[in-house]
Amino acid sequence: MNDTHVNEDLKAIKFSEADYFGNVLQTRKYLAQSDFFWLRKAVPKTEWFTNPTTVNAFYSASTNQIRFPAGELQKPFFWGTEYPRSLSYGAIGVIVGHEFTHGFDNNGRKYDKNGNLDPWWSTESEEKFKEKTKCMINQYSNYYWKKAGLNVKGKRTLGENIADNGGLREAFRAYRKWINDRRQGLEEPLLPGITFTNNQLFFLSYAHVRCNSYRPEAAREQVQIGAHSPPQFSQPANMNEWPLSK
Incomplete structure (x- = not known):
């Protein structure tokens, strides 16, 4: 909120209303x-x-955050207490689990609890991990968008x-644990006017x-340089093995 500080910080940037490309270059250089x-x-x-206004979530390996x-x-990530908890567990709950899991993915696992690049897994664990990732690499490589x-x-x-x-998986298990521990196994009241169970609402x-709309050009760019799979593939392929998800 300090204008003097902001102006001093950005004094090297001279924006022009007639040179959008030049403005972008200046901004990228500044960053x-x-x-x-x-x-x-x-x-x-x-x-x-x-x-703080960013609508996204992040994992930082170097700070373990x-x-x-x-x-x-x-909304549509965190729904508050006036809606079924299944909606929040299926949205912000999955995102929280997603960021936690990054600490144990193919990159995050290389950093220790202090955020230092320090292999802390046993050789046996590393080999088993790499073997299992081959299956996931093959699975997703077979998806055609x-x-x-x-x-x-x-x-x-x-x-x-x-x-x-x-x-x-973590969020769904957490939701079922909340039902069992906090509600003694009693399911939440259903939303009025629809027949979906709360397990189904979790996945909806x-x-x-995850729902997005892409033009073909953006879709190709997403595949060629993006770190994320297309939204329609951002789920386990073997969900039929989850008895409570049906």
Whole structure:
């Protein structure tokens, strides 16, 4: 809220109403220089690098943090207490699980509890992990996205696929645990006017936050350079094995 500080920080940028491209280049240069400022400095373990209005969530391996800006803590992610908890567990609950699981994916697992790059798994655990990831890489590489006209890149998207699978399972188990522990196994009241069970609402809520619309050009770019699988594939393939999800 300090105008003097903001103006001083941005004084090197001279925006022009007639040169959008030049404005973008200036902004990117400014951001790059801001990043270089941290080069060879100690990582500040408690620093936030995210604008609070951002509608997204993050995992930071170097600080061992999961971050949920205020912009994420609203509908359709967090529904509050006036709605069935199944909706929140299926949305923000899955996102929380997703970010937690990043700490144990193919990259996050290499960092210790202090955020330092320090292999802390046993050799046996690493080998078993790598063997299991081969199955997931093959699974996602076989998915064909018609909109893009391309197959998903299973190796590129491995970290996010691990987080998607782990987060969804963790959140669903957490929801069922909440039902058993806090409600003594009594199911929540159903939403009026619809016949969906709360287990089904959990997965509909998850599908809701994953739902996106792509043009073919954007779809191809997502496959070619994106770290995430297309939204329609951001779920476990063997969900029929989940007896409570039906």
